[in-house]
Amino acid sequence: MILEVKEITKKFGGIQALTDVSFRVNQGEVFGLIGPNGAGKTTMFNIITSMFPPTTGEVVFIKKRLTGKKPYQITKEGVCRTFQNIRLFPDMTVLENVTVGQHCRTSSGVWSGVLKLKSQRMEEESIKRKARDLLRLVGLEELEDSFADNLAYGQQRRLEIARALASDPKLLLLDEPAAGMNEKETNDLFELIQKIKKLNMTILLIEHDMPLVMKVCDRMAVLNFGKKIAQGTPEEIRNNPAVIEAYLGREEEDELA
C-alpha cells in the first residue's frame, strides 16, 4: 500500500464536499476515482496535495502523514499532480515548463547559478536532458521551443503530465487528463498511461471517459455527493447497482431539466 486516505471530510461553509471518504491505493496500480460532476473528486486531490486542509481525517503516504505538510513538501515526498483546468506556466516554453518540474530534485542556489560553477552547469545539462527525455515520452519533443500557451488543448494536457513526471513522483495524480481530447488523442493517452505504469509508478486517476477508465484502471472508487458509494475492479463497478443508480439518476435529472 502506497497511499491511505483515512476518513476525509471537507466542508466549504454550508457545502459538504466530502463525507468520511476512505480508500487505499496499492503500489504499482492505476486507481480510478470516478463520479458525477461535483462529486468531490478534485476536492480529494486538493486535500491529498494540501492545496487546502481537510475538515477532519488524514492522508498517509508510505507511512508518512501528508496532512499538515505544505504542497511543495508533498511534491518532494513523491506525490505530484496535474490540474483539471490546465495550469501550465503560460509564458514559458514547453521545455522550461518541464525543467521547473525538476525543481525539488535539484539544488543549485543563487551563487552557484550566478557564478556558473561546474556543479551547476552539470546540473543544468542533466535537467535539460531529462526534460527532453520526458517530452519524447509524451510526444512533444518537436515543440520544445514553443510557448506553452500556444499549444493545442491535448498537447497542453500531455505537457502537464510531463511536468509532473519531472518531479520523479512515486504517485502521480491525474485530474481528467482526457478532457477535451479526441478519440485518437485519448488512445495515445491510454498508451502513455501504460508506459508510465511500466516506469514503476502508481497512478491515481480522475476521469469521466468511461471506456478509458474501464480499460486502464486496476481498481476504482466511486464518489457521489461527497460519499464513497462503491469500490472494486472495473468489472465489479460496472455491475454495481448503486453506481448505475448514481449515473442514471443524474441523467434522468438532466433530462427533466
Place this chain on the structure above:
Amino acid sequence: MLAELINPYYLQVLSFILINIILGISIYITLSTGQLSLGHAGFMGIGAYTSAIVTINYDLPLIVGILLGAIVAGLTGILIGLPTLRLQGVYLAIATLGFGEVVRVLFINWEGMTQGAVGISSIPHIGRELVTGLRDTGFTADMIGIRSNQLISVLVFLILLVVTILLISFFVRQHRSRVGRAFAAIKMDESAAEAMGINITYYKVLAFAQGALVAGFAGALYAHITAYISPSDFSYHRAVEILIFAVFGGSEVIAGPIFGAIFLTSMPELLRDVSEYRYMIYGVILVAMMAFRPQGLIDYNMIHKLKRLRKKKDQKTIDEKESKRHDIGS
C-alpha cells in the same frame, strides 16, 4: 583635447541614469515573483541614510558604508517581506507604500541621527575621496591634462558603470538559473508553482530581500554622489518613479526597466521644456501603458522573436556552409 571633451554636467546626468537603472533592476527583481512593491524609495532611503551616518559619525570607509547600507536595507526587506507574503497585488502595494511613508517620517523625526527635515550634508563624495586617494599615490588630474572636477566626474561615472554592468550580469545569470525559473513560475501561477515543488515562501522573501538590497545599494551610492540627502529624496514620488521605469519599459525581462530608466531619466534632460511637467508625463505614461500595453514596451514575446531571428540567422549560415561544402565536394 581630452579636457574639452569631458563635460562634468553630462557625466553627472549619465551617473544618475546609472543609479536609476540600478533602481529599475531592484523593482524588476521584486516584480519577477509577481510582488508589486511601492516601498523601494524607503529601502533606497535606508541604504542612503545608513551609509551616510556610518561614514560621517564612525569614519568608516565608503565601501564599507555602502555595503552596510545595502545589507541593512536587505534585512529590512526580509522583515517587511515575511509578514506581507500573503498580500497580493494592490494590497501589497498599499502595505509597502505605508512602509515607505513610515521610513520617511522616521527620517524626519529621528533628528538626533538624521538631522530631520533639513537632511544630511557634507557626506563623503565617492569621486573626491578617490581623487584624494589617487593624489596620495602621486597621480593627479593634470597628469592626463584634465581638471580635478573632471577627473571626479569621470571616476564616478566609471565606477557606477562597472557596478551596473556587474549587477545586470548577476541578475541575467540568476534569471537563467534554477532560482530564476522558480521566480518566473511563481509569478505566472503561484499555486501551480508550489504544487510543482517550489517553496514559494522562500523564493518570494528572497526576491523581496534582493530587491530591497539593490535599492538600498542604489540609495547608498546616491548619497555619496550627491553628498547631500534629505527625507524628501525618498518620498512617495520616488517610489512611483521607480515603479514607472518598470511599467514603461516592461517588467517581464530585465531589459525593460533598464530601458525605462534610461529613457525616462534622459527625456527631461534632452527636452528642457518638458522637465517641469515630469510628474504629469509620468501620470500620462501610467494611464496609457495600462490601457495599451500593460506588460510594458519590452516583453517576452519581443525577446523571443529576437532570439528566433538570431537562431534563423545562425541556421542560415550553417546551411550556407553546408551547401558550400557540397559545392566543393561535387
